[in-house]
Amino acid sequence: MTKRWIILTGTALSLSLAACGTPGEASGGGDDGGSEDPFQVGLVYSKSGPLAPYGAQYKAAFDVGLDYATDGTGEVDGREIEISEKDDAGDPSKAVSAATTLIGQGSDIIAGSTSSGVALQVAPLAKDNETLFISGPAATDGVTGLNEYTFRSGRQTYQDVATAGTMLGDVDGKKVTVLAQDSAFGTANIDAVKGVLGEKGAEVTAIEAPAAAKDFTPFATKIKSQSPDLLFVAWAGENATSMWGTLSQQGVFDTTKVVTGLDIKATHSLFGEAGTKIDFLSHFFKGAADNEAYTALSSGLEENGEEVDLFSNDGFVAAQMIVQALKEGEGDTNAMIDALEGWTFEGPKGEMEIRAEDHAVLQPMFTVSLEKDGEEFVPVLGETVDPADVAPPVSEFE
Structure with a gap:
């Protein structure tokens, strides 16, 4: 009953993108009025395929988490967070292609990997292009400590x-x-x-x-x-x-x-x-915790005809991490990494900490x-x- 622990293997694809601009710098805007341009966030996850139910839970909770973390504005310091979605169907090659496109279009952050095999392929791409990557429900231990550009919003197999x-x-x-x-x-x-x-x-x-x-x-x-x-x-x-x-x-x-x-x-x-x-x-279930973040998650999902389930935490926390990174780093990759390393916060599960040394998420x-x-x-x-x-x-x- 632990399909989420399936670890797919494959040769990591390392692609460099000339279209991304200067590595490590914000890519959301140009020279004129750049501070008013939207932040660009790409979600690459399983909208279809064998892990589609997991992906649906992640995305539904992500939307609620983004609303919670931005106090209902969908903005950080007056700048809109623009979300672009792509379906990887659980296929690492499709995920790499989708992430490649999104990075080339100027995404400040890539998030959402449902499958472990996908996460292990997208992470090297993030490193090569110095783009922040926040993996989702993918549980493989291999994501932790993979590179300094890679984070996760869920737990790991260990x-x-x-x-x-x-x-x-x-x-x-x-x-x-x-x-x-x-x-x-x-x-x-x-x-x-x-x-x-x-x-x-x-x-x-x-x-x-x-x-x-x-x-x-x-x-x-x-x-x-x-x-x-x-x-x-x-x-x-x-x-x-x-x-x-x-x-x-x-x-x-x-x-x-x-x-x-x-x-x-x-x-x-x-x-x-x-x-x-x-x-x-x-890892998580309906009724697992009782705190402000959990209440916001539960009520937000109910308003949309959904309910708390196994991967709801991962989507909600991903949104919290994205808002923290953008608020403190303003789209600059290195500054966003600094904003997340060592960050402690209350997620739906309770007290969470992103360990600075390897980006493991310490959690109940x-x-x-x-x-x-x-x-x-x-x-x-x-x-x-x-x-x-x-x-x-x-x-x-x-």
């Missing part, structure tokens, strides 16, 4: 896995089993658990099952034979309900703590009756349970995990 680890307390010497698909998606999650919990002393083993498996009984039996203290499940697909049902029927929940990531609301029913037995880690994370409410499963907050307890190690800029 924080997800570290949140799972908090459910065990001290993981040193504990047995952790990962049940994952035998695919790149599964491998990425296995590596993440080994890299985070294994480094903290946990004994991590992996059980890989075919992505199209129909009978999960052998895998449930193997899990029980290992008697892990924690079972971390990384699964996405139409057979997820069958997989969870088998784990429940075979008594896995009776012998170990079972943890997975809570995906978007539309997927909650896929857990079936096993949903109430699972311990979930969560959550543990969650699902409760049955009629025909629906409703997330209920367990613990709010302190940012320091799930902070990723510092990554040096490349």
Whole structure:
């Protein structure tokens, strides 16, 4: 249920753009009356493609966040923020092409990557053209510390896995089993658990099952034979309900703590009756926090017929970061970087900090349970995990 952790790989494309003007300088206006010209911001995200639901949540919350951060004006110091959108459909090559066009047209900032593969391709482009880039829901750890021009508005995989680890307390010497698909998606999650919990002393083993498996009984039996203290499940697909049902029927929940990531609301029913037995880690969900920014996000989305979901925070925070960068840096790339590095602010999740050393976003994370409410499963907050307890190690800029 953690499709958002899929890390796509590819050769980074490095393109230089003569049309962008002098690197590091504001590109929004000319010599005459430049201070009155709009700031140009390009959003390149998944309006279509497999991650379109994530992209839609990001964009809806971005609009609300921009309204909140500019006090309803859509302006910074009297200058309009002009947003240009392009759909990458989750395709890195389309994203690079779109970002290339937007930078050439004078965008001061590029934001919005929904897919990890997209973020990893756009970031080198931003560096080559000295353009500020704020990645969105893309969770790959590789974005953090990639280069000084690249930021992110959401969490990263390390924080997800570290949140799972908090459910065990001290993981040193504990047995952790990962049940994952035998695919790149599964491998990425296995590596993440080994890299985070294994480094903290946990004994991590992996059980890989075919992505199209129909009978999960052998895998449930193997899990029980290992008697892990924690079972971390990384699964996405139409057979997820069958997989969870088998784990429940075979008594896995009776012998170990079972943890997975809570995906978007539309997927909650896929857990079936096993949903109430699972311990979930969560980046964000409806009801996760109670502060001014969350209230503004929730009410703003409701006015537009939307509701808070997994990636709403990422869109809202991206807008906050863009306004902060433009307000302090006035479109000058180096000044905008300085404005964001070390910045602390209140986002919908709570207190946020952009770590100056590598641009990781230090933020609260959550543990969650699902409760049955009629025909629906409703997330209920367990613990709010302190940012320091799930902070990723510092990554040096490349």
